[in-house]
Amino acid sequence: MTTTVEAANREISRLRDLPYGLARTAAFEQLVARLEAEGPEAARAYGYAGLVESLVWGQEVQKAFVPFTRWLRWADEHPEHLDDGDWHLLHWSFKWMVSDLMEYPSVSREQIERTLADMERRYALAGNGMNAVRHERFLWEWSRGTPDAAAAYESWVTTPRDDFSQCEACEPGDRASYLFDAGRTDEGIRLLEATLPQDPRCATEPADMLSLLQLAYLDAGRYDDAARTYRRALASLDQAEGGMVGARGRHVVFLLRAGHRERALARLVAEGALLVAAPTPWLRLVFLRQAAGVTAWWRTHEPERPVAIEGVPAGTVAELDDWVLAQARALTSQFDERDGTDGSARALAEALVLDVVTEPVDLTVLALGGRRESVAPAADGHGSGHEPAGTRDAGPAADGTSTSLDDRLRALSASAEDAFRRGDLAVAGEEYQRLAVAAQDGGLLTAAGMAYAEAARCAQELHDEVSAGWAYEQAVALLRAGGAEPLVVAAVVRAWAPVAAEHGRAEALLDELARLDAALGAEPEAAAGGDAPDEAATALRAERARLTDIRARTLATLGRAEEAAGLAVQGAEAFAGVGMIASASDAFWLAGRLHRDLAQEDRALWCLESAVEGFELARDRQRRAGAAGDLITLLRARGQDGRADELARSLA
Structure with missing residues (x-):
């Protein structure tokens, strides 16, 4: 039965609220097919808009050209079915399509020129401004590296902004990127420094402009600013949408240029999938260029260093460098042949020469040197001192008078908490560390452990994983030595887990999890007089479920997929047993992906179905869509297209 325009538009809007990904795209494909077959015709343009948007931002750019062409043809043939909002979306999407055509060397120079001319014609007929066209x-x-790029830049930035201009958050970053490329570093820095205090926000900003600014600060010799911007850029990258390929590559380059060669190589390996496949050929070439500079430097210094990236036939740095350079040169030739210039070849040559600082830039929030890196518990397991706060003299204060340890700890705690409330996490982290050292010197091991945990949290939020990992380990050791309750230690271990797993401390984390499992002991009996467990027993069961989940995820990072999958299911069932449905669904989702990668399709199917059902019960549409995307892929791989289509339709 044909639905009303209002009902169809509501359905489209609901789908646009879902996260970008395969499930959202599949749902839009189903919806657009239905609109084309059954109507209502007045909703078709909005449906096309949603599908094109899903494909562009869901990293399936090439697939967007066909529905965009159908949308454009529909608009030309049936303008009476489009309202002002439909036309705005169409003209806005035209910008995406023109930009995306440039990123495929198989699209001829003539076709791109024709499309640019068509865009200008359509904008003029619609009475739109010309800023987007410029x-x-x-x-x-600029992408072709022609002598006309400078004049084209000036034409763009001097054309008045209008409703179709780059969003106000994106434009400064686009301008700065060109200025830095043109050697106008100081001008680009001033532009971004004037923009960032305004807190620009969109799908890609401020992550993109911060990734540019960190490198510009290195060029300008402003190393402290570079370090602060690097941490802020990483935090922003977590919130960004889309592939963010350029920004990811800049972080790899930044780490090497800032003197952190090991971390640069580790990050390159972590982002290695982009070497093999990126959303477009142009973005892959951009990442290959960035990687080529890093691998060239490593080859000069340690060519036989072992390295492994899935999909890349290389076992050493030298072999990786050979492969990366060959891939980059092949794509470079394709683009330069299409463009009729040598712009890509010049860009590759420039990328191969990196200016590396003579002394590493300090990227840490906390002071790691000269601190106690381990605490040996006494024979009773409680550490070496439990003298009550306030009973020891903490030494002279600034005015020469004596101050008690208790007063000193209160002052440091107040200073740390004040900085945290202000949002100055770097200062807060330093103050919490000072508090931890003072408490530890006073024999207050549990208090010291908690202060180190707070310092670690500040560093973690600033994306200083090195400081955070070190401080969390101090916290865990001190808490355990000070006789803290296992549930308290467990909370800190859970916070430490993501950092440990990502920075080579996964085995140490697993050891700590084993200690906690033994410390938590057997599950308490149900409360007397009833079958239901009491509150304490439920809390313990929930904590053990969380720790089981962490073990599964940690084992997965170590490549122990079979073991991880079994633990993930165990954790999911434990979460379900205490009513934590969303957490159970997350664990089933992990298990489904692991079983899928192990080619255990029946188990994967059951786990993914459980995840989708659980997220529906938890009313979590965002994560349900993510799990549904994996399930749809698996169903189609098994030839169950009907079930996949039904699931896609249900997302609306």
């Missing part, structure tokens, strides 16, 4: 023309000249 922007696309600039991007075309």
